[in-house]
Amino acid sequence: MTFDVETVRADFPILQRQVHGRPLVYLDSAASAQKPRAVIEAMSRAMEHSYANVHRGLHTLANETTDAYEAARRKVAAFIGAGETEIVFTKGGTEAINLVAAGVGAHLQAGDEIIVSEMEHHANIVPWHFLRERLGVVLKWAPVTDEGVLDLEAFQRLLGPRTKVVALTHMSNVLGTINPAQDLARMAHEAGALVLFDGCQAIVHKPIDVKAIDADFYVFSGHKLYGPTGIGILYGKAERLAALPPYQGGGEMIGEVSQDRITYADPPHRFEAGTPPILEAIGLGAAIDWLAGQDRLAAAEHEHRLYERVRDGLSGLNWLKVIGEAPHKGAILSFTVDGAHAHDVAQILDRYGVAVRAGTHCAEPLMKRFGVTSSARASFALYNTEDEADAFVEALTKAQAFFA
Ligand code: PLP
Numbered sequence: 001m002t003f004d005v006e007t008v009r010a011d012f013p014i015l016q017r018q019v020h021g022r023p024l025v026y027l028d029s030a031a032s033a034q035k036p037r038a039v040i041e042a043m044s045r046a047m048e049h050s051y052a053n054v055h056r057g058l059h060t061l062a063n064e065t066t067d068a069y070e071a072a073r074r075k076v077a078a079f080i081g082a083g084e085t086e087i088v089f090t091k092g093g094t095e096a097i098n099l100v101a102a103g104v105g106a107h108l109q110a111g112d113e114i115i116v117s118e119m120e121h122h123a124n125i126v127p128w129h130f131l132r133e134r135l136g137v138v139l140k141w142a143p144v145t146d147e148g149v150l151d152l153e154a155f156q157r158l159l160g161p162r163t164k165v166v167a168l169t170h171m172s173n174v175l176g177t178i179n180p181a182q183d184l185a186r187m188a189h190e191a192g193a194l195v196l197f198d199g200c201q202a203i204v205h206k207p208i209d210v211k212a213i214d215a216d217f218y219v220f221s222g223h224k225l226y227g228p229t230g231i232g233i234l235y236g237k238a239e240r241l242a243a244l245p246p247y248q249g250g251g252e253m254i255g256e257v258s259q260d261r262i263t264y265a266d267p268p269h270r271f272e273a274g275t276p277p278i279l280e281a282i283g284l285g286a287a288i289d290w291l292a293g294q295d296r297l298a299a300a301e302h303e304h305r306l307y308e309r310v311r312d313g314l315s316g317l318n319w320l321k322v323i324g325e326a327p328h329k330g331a332i333l334s335f336t337v338d339g340a341h342a343h344d345v346a347q348i349l350d351r352y353g354v355a356v357r358a359g360t361h362c363a364e365p366l367m368k369r370f371g372v373t374s375s376a377r378a379s380f381a382l383y384n385t386e387d388e389a390d391a392f393v394e395a396l397t398k399a400q401a402f403f404a
Pocket residue numbers: 030031092093094095121123124169171172173198200201221222223232
């Protein structure tokens with residue numbers, strides 16, 4: 001398998017676009033990635049040719065759609081080394097974490113401890129805060145070093161007999177830091193805790209094997225993985241999912257319902273109440289098929305080269321502060337520009353056709369940790385080019401002149 005960025009780009013119709021009369025330079029893939037034609041066509045094809053509700057029909061279209069939906073589940077399972085019944089479709093990474101928190105919460109009591117880190121996205125903070133508010137569980141925060149690395153010794157010290165859950169990001173959406181998931185899982189398990197990884201960013205940039213990591217739960221969303229919005233994945237070890245109560249009630253998640261008694265379906269259907277994201281699951285399956293045709297290792301190396309190129313292009317500038325310089329990190333560059341609000345930086349870059357994100361990145365505790373109220377973020381995907389990296393450096397240098 002070879003990796004050729006121009007061949008990759010040809011699969012993404014939107015990359016032909018111009019913005020403000022300039023070629024689009026899309027550096028916001030960590031927020032949401034663009035979609036290859038294979039995904040767009042798979043979803044259109046389903047709507048044009050074979051669409052009905054799943055699981056409940058006896059006619060041809062219902063059967064075909066159910067087959068496509070369940071085939072998507074098998075693709076996801078194979079993609080991360082899981083069993084088919086260990087994959088729950090949700091509406092996003094956020095919902096997947098909420099589902100776990102609500103379910104695990106049923107087994108927790110006041111004084112039990114949950115460890116998160118300072119580099120979490122709000123999606124992996126707020127659901128645990130709910131348990132703090134509702135049950136009186138204690139949230140403990142694993143610190144991050146100035147470089148943007150999770151402090152493993154401090155994390156180890158937080159673990160104790162009352163630790164019930166460890167919920168950590170596998171890769172920070174702000175710092176780019178990739179955390180040592182396998183080591184973290186081992187440490188959490190030695191303390192008798194369950195471990196959940198937020199893989200929304202990591203899954204995009206590296207092959208994931210949930211069994212090798214030994215995660216109890218691993219979550220991610222489809223739209224960052226070149227798939228559609230409205231679909232997320234909760235992986236849970238079979239025995240962990242079996243121990244969770246239902247999340248939402250409705251059709252398809254039951255065993256039997258009568259006036260005074262109810263039983264529930266086994267996982268994964270127990271957690272998929274109502275009509276699920278059918279087209280989105282099919283689209284995610286197509287994204288995974290498309291990714292299977294790429295040399296993912298070469299793609300990650302390519303992304304990293306772009307990051308290094310930008311980093312070199314911006315080195316030595318006294319008006320720029322980079323947040324997150326972990327030795328082991330993905331291709332995400334978060335930064336502040338002296339004298340400028342990140343929103344203004346992003347807006348000026350947009351005039352040059354360069355799309356970056358700016359704000360708190362749904363990571364307010366991390367912003368506070370680094371003493372900033374916001375930052376700008378350029379995130380690189382496998383379809384970005386060296387010319388785009390250079391265009392970003394040039395546009396940023398011009399943008400800075402507005403604030404100098
Ligand atoms: N976790 C991380 C690390 C993220 O970057 C994001 C999205 O930015 C999420 C969770 C939430 O994902 P979603 O909005 O797709 O539910």
